[in-house]
Amino acid sequence: MAKIDLIELYYASADLPAPFSPAWVPGSSRMKTGFYLIRIATEDGVEGWSGFSASGKERAGIGDGIADAFLGTDPTDIDMVHERIKILANGGMRHWWIEPAFWDIKAKLAGLPVYKLLGGTDDKIRLYASSGEVRGIEARREEAEARYSEGFDTFKIRVHDWDEAVDIAQIQDIAEHMKGRMKIAVDCNQAFRMTLHGDAPIWDLARAKRFADAAAESDLLWVEEPLYMEWYDDMAELAAYSRVTIAGGELHTSGYPELRHMALKGCYNMFQPDAMWSGGIKQVMQVGELCRELGLGFSPHSWGNGLGFLINAHCMAASGFAGENPFEYPYCPPGWTVEARDAILSHPSIHDNGWFHMPQEPGLGIEIDHKALEKQGVCFFRAKGKERHWMPEKLVGTAVRREVAQEVV
Ligand SMILES: [Mg+2]
Numbered sequence: 001m002a003k004i005d006l007i008e009l010y011y012a013s014a015d016l017p018a019p020f021s022p023a024w025v026p027g028s029s030r031m032k033t034g035f036y037l038i039r040i041a042t043e044d045g046v047e048g049w050s051g052f053s054a055s056g057k058e059r060a061g062i063g064d065g066i067a068d069a070f071l072g073t074d075p076t077d078i079d080m081v082h083e084r085i086k087i088l089a090n091g092g093m094r095h096w097w098i099e100p101a102f103w104d105i106k107a108k109l110a111g112l113p114v115y116k117l118l119g120g121t122d123d124k125i126r127l128y129a130s131s132g133e134v135r136g137i138e139a140r141r142e143e144a145e146a147r148y149s150e151g152f153d154t155f156k157i158r159v160h161d162w163d164e165a166v167d168i169a170q171i172q173d174i175a176e177h178m179k180g181r182m183k184i185a186v187d188c189n190q191a192f193r194m195t196l197h198g199d200a201p202i203w204d205l206a207r208a209k210r211f212a213d214a215a216a217e218s219d220l221l222w223v224e225e226p227l228y229m230e231w232y233d234d235m236a237e238l239a240a241y242s243r244v245t246i247a248g249g250e251l252h253t254s255g256y257p258e259l260r261h262m263a264l265k266g267c268y269n270m271f272q273p274d275a276m277w278s279g280g281i282k283q284v285m286q287v288g289e290l291c292r293e294l295g296l297g298f299s300p301h302s303w304g305n306g307l308g309f310l311i312n313a314h315c316m317a318a319s320g321f322a323g324e325n326p327f328e329y330p331y332c333p334p335g336w337t338v339e340a341r342d343a344i345l346s347h348p349s350i351h352d353n354g355w356f357h358m359p360q361e362p363g364l365g366i367e368i369d370h371k372a373l374e375k376q377g378v379c380f381f382r383a384k385g386k387e388r389h390w391m392p393e394k395l396v397g398t399a400v401r402r403e404v405a406q407e408v409v
Pocket residue numbers: 187189224225250301
């Protein structure tokens with residue numbers, strides 16, 4: 001088996017066409033989307049890619065640890081990958097996002113798309129349009145109408161006003177407005193708060209129950225993350241109480257061990273792990289298997305960049321749940337467009353009337369637009385054999401980039 005011989009890390013960013021105010025970072029507005037990319041390659045040149053959302057340059061120093069952990073290893077040994085990611089996590093970061101790059105190689109060597117390597121047979125998966133912003137009632141109606149006209153039959157909105165009556169009014173209005181045309185889900189983003197730019201309410205069990213009652217009366221499809229992510233007892237009480245599906249699980253970075261505990265305890269009726277955050281493809285698939293055993297719903301989370309969408313789509317297509325639950329399509333124009341989300345991919349993951357056709361080429365189907373990457377990104381770490389190069393962005397000019405590209409391509 002050819003060993004891992006090359007590791008590169010990139011930082012890239014892309015302009016958004018309009019400001020985007022993510023519901024999960026109250027008070028913030030951004031004009032750019034950031035990416036980290038990892039490229040690994042075997043001695044005989046088989047490449048694996050993955051990528052993660054970047055806040056800034058917070059991962060600039062991770063190259064040496066990743067190189068120490070993975071150069072010279074067998075890329076198809078996913079158990080080894082998991083063990084070493086956990087070792088690295090003791091240094092403060094859980095790099096689950098690099099694990100799919102190993103699956104990319106493993107599936108390329110097998111000559112199969114990842115979802116087929118995992119036993120999946122769903123060549124296309126039904127999507128739901130996932131809005132990313134808190135909006136007012138009129139703007140929400142317009143947004144729902146736009147998504148409906150594009151072919152989506154399910155739409156997920158965001159609420160978390162200080163006044164719970166505002167939240168309830170919005171779900172009642174949109175459910176009534178789209179009645180018979182679209183199913184509505186709602187994400188409360190209560191599992192964690194990023195209060196760097198502004199505060200937001202944190203719901204208690206009583207408010208979550210009142211909201212779940214209103215959601216059930218409006219026939220919503222699910223209520224996502226209505227409580228803080230560690231309040232396991234309250235979550236279990238709510239899930240047992242609620243007449244509407246209670247969903248969540250995207251940010252449990254301990255992965256399967258924690259999500260298994262939560263599933264057995266009954267914290268959610270539907271689990272939404274994300275391979276990039278909560279245990280890589282391997283543990284997300286374990287969560288899916290457990291959900292099947294326990295009679296729970298399953299649909300991975302995919303908000304982030306276009307690589308996260310593709311990677312989690314493979315988990316969905318492999319899980320056997322694609323015919324039961326729709327899969328998240330992160331899409332919130334005018335700020336969060338498909339073109340910006342997938343800025344460094346050669347082919348944006350465009351939906352087809354609310355469906356996604358799974359890539360059929362071996363691996364994850366991540367095809368990097370190298371011209372876009374050169375223009376919008378920088379390779380900040382490269383390790384090949386015994387050589388290591390750490391390249392802070394300000395020191396990396398076109399000549400260095402060209403040198404790296406020539407050596408690698
Ligand atoms: Mg969510």
